[in-house]
Amino acid sequence: TGHFTFDPGYTSTGSCESKITYIDGDAGVLLYRGIPIEELAEHSDFPETCYLLLNGELPTAAQKTKFERDITMHTMVHEQLATFYRGFRRDAHPMAVMCGVVGALSAFYHDSTDIHDPEQRKIASYRLIAKMPTIAAMAYKYSVGQPFMYPKNSLKYAENFLHMCFAVPCEEYVVSPTLAKAMDRIFVLHADHEQNASTSTVRLAGSSGANPFACIAAGIASLWGPAHGGANEAVLKMLDEIGHKSRIPEFVRRAKDKNDTFRLMGFGHRVYKNFDPRAKVMRQTCYEVLNELGVHDDRLELAMELEKLALEDDYFVEKKLYPNVDFYSGIILKAMGFPVSMFTALFAVARTVGWVSQWNEMIEDEGQKIGRPRQLYTGTDRRPYVPLTARG
Numbered sequence: 001t002g003h004f005t006f007d008p009g010y011t012s013t014g015s016c017e018s019k020i021t022y023i024d025g026d027a028g029v030l031l032y033r034g035i036p037i038e039e040l041a042e043h044s045d046f047p048e049t050c051y052l053l054l055n056g057e058l059p060t061a062a063q064k065t066k067f068e069r070d071i072t073m074h075t076m077v078h079e080q081l082a083t084f085y086r087g088f089r090r091d092a093h094p095m096a097v098m099c100g101v102v103g104a105l106s107a108f109y110h111d112s113t114d115i116h117d118p119e120q121r122k123i124a125s126y127r128l129i130a131k132m133p134t135i136a137a138m139a140y141k142y143s144v145g146q147p148f149m150y151p152k153n154s155l156k157y158a159e160n161f162l163h164m165c166f167a168v169p170c171e172e173y174v175v176s177p178t179l180a181k182a183m184d185r186i187f188v189l190h191a192d193h194e195q196n197a198s199t200s201t202v203r204l205a206g207s208s209g210a211n212p213f214a215c216i217a218a219g220i221a222s223l224w225g226p227a228h229g230g231a232n233e234a235v236l237k238m239l240d241e242i243g244h245k246s247r248i249p250e251f252v253r254r255a256k257d258k259n260d261t262f263r264l265m266g267f268g269h270r271v272y273k274n275f276d277p278r279a280k281v282m283r284q285t286c287y288e289v290l291n292e293l294g295v296h297d298d299r300l301e302l303a304m305e306l307e308k309l310a311l312e313d314d315y316f317v318e319k320k321l322y323p324n325v326d327f328y329s330g331i332i333l334k335a336m337g338f339p340v341s342m343f344t345a346l347f348a349v350a351r352t353v354g355w356v357s358q359w360n361e362m363i364e365d366e367g368q369k370i371g372r373p374r375q376l377y378t379g380t381d382r383r384p385y386v387p388l389t390a391r392g
């Protein structure tokens with residue numbers, strides 16, 4: 001009963017008003033608060049981009065300094081949280097650990113869970129942005145059996161993250177500026193993407209009044225899937241499976257075959273029907289990182305060849321399937337030394353600011369209602385209960 005539009009996958013349903021991110025999928029345009037992603041990737045940095053997404057404007061020099069100081073004040077996690085990690089198996093997927101640990105933050109930071117208090121919301125937002133790299137790095141350290149590294153607040157955000165992941169207490173570790181820049185750029189490129197599955201999940205969870213830590217944990221769960229944040233992991237697996245250039249046509253053929261469930265990972269997007277603007281920056285960053293590290297990765301050549309063949313193929317042209325942001329990011333992250341299982345965790349670190357900005361925008365929206373989609377019931381008609389003794 002009742003009238004509603006049936007729209008599975010919400011392909012034509014706008015769920016909210018937003019002033020944060022604009023995408024023109026046909027033209028391949030992505031703007032954060034009006035500023036093109038390419039310009040931010042080239043000239044800005046992640047903390048500044050966070051400020052922009054949260055506040056709507058680029059910071060002045062003084063605002064930027066203060067913001068970075070405010071964030072670094074929250075980089076450590078409660079000491080007791082470390083014991084929480086020890087309850088996990090060492091071979092747990094970092095995203096499984098992240099879902100648990102981030103959800104548990106609300107058990108540690110009671111003083112920033114009142115969603116109606118703007119000051120508490122601000123502190124929760126800063127805490128999430130600041131602690132996420134620490135939490136992800138701890139998940140990594142735990143998985144390799146190394147001691148957790150405390151954050152170093154003299155370092156910049158991305159640099160600090162690399163330090164927490166790759167430094168060990170017994171040795172001096174200096175983060176390469178090229179790698180720090182690449183990490184920062186990857187964070188900028190992933191910071192927000194309007195109403196994608198995980199952001200919509202955060203909004204939906206938050207629409208009931210749930211606390212921000214619980215909402216972001218919900219976002220992390222949604223991001224984990226291979227059709228969303230898990231795609232760069234899937235790209236690398238796919239490139240390994242293809243193995244050699246000579247096998248590319250076979251995989252392209254499989255991707256086109258309706259009877260085969262195989263898809264070209266890192267290709268296609270719900271909104272972009274053109275080159276994903278982030279993919280172009282990512283490809284450039286990929287060259288820079290591999291050059292700096294002196295790494296030769298056959299996968300890069302394989303990826304370029306695959307991209308070329310797919311872009312020339314009628315099926316991909318007609319369906320407007322272009323490489324998306326995840327197509328190259330896996331190759332960069334692998335070269336930097338991250339295991340494949342950490343890729344989506346890094347995406348979660350970057351996307352936290354987007355989730356938090358969207359969550360705040362929703363709470364401040366006076367017209368906001370609890371998210372409650374309808375359904376088309378296709379089950380059996382009304383029927384009587386049959387007692388156990390009478391069932392055949």
Ligand code: CMC
Pocket residue numbers: 196226227228229230231255256262263264265266267268269270271319321324325326
């Ligand atoms: N390889 C082969 N065919 C594809 C692909 C692909 N990667 N993507 C879409 N198609 C086909 C699909 O079979 C369908 O064909 P038809 O109309 O004949 O049934 C048509 O293109 C439209 O696809 P869809 O699944 O209806 O489109 P969607 O908007 O629901 O899905 C997508 C978007 C990203 C889930 C999908 O393109 C996909 O599975 N891509 C591979 C996974 C991937 O790279 N995901 C990362 C997304 S970007 C990062 C992020 O947002 O997290």
